[in-house]
Amino acid sequence: MILLQIAGGMLLALLLWTMLKLTLRAALWTIGFAMIVAFLFPGIALLLGGLVFVAVSLLATLGLLVLLSAFRS
Structure with a gap:
């Protein structure tokens, strides 16, 4: 079980x-x-400023979802 968590952490x-x-x-x-x-x-x-703002917010949301998925049981 510990090795599986270590492997998951490395992949994340x-x-x-x-x-x-x-x-x-x-x-x-x-x-x-x-x-x-x-x-x-x-x-x-x-x-262009508006498009950059949208792109940054989409990437931030994706990063937050990836982090939250790591703590889901």
Whole structure:
């Protein structure tokens, strides 16, 4: 039973690390893309800000659900 919990913890840590890496990579690409688009079309900055806010909230919700699923019995 203990080994199963250790293996589950390792898998959860791997999943969280992968999600963090993907989130950071996506955030950097989004910031770069937003800077280019904001330079070309200055009025679209509000739209991009809203889309980034939605993306961050979706990722935060996904992370919370992953953490909560670890404590479900």
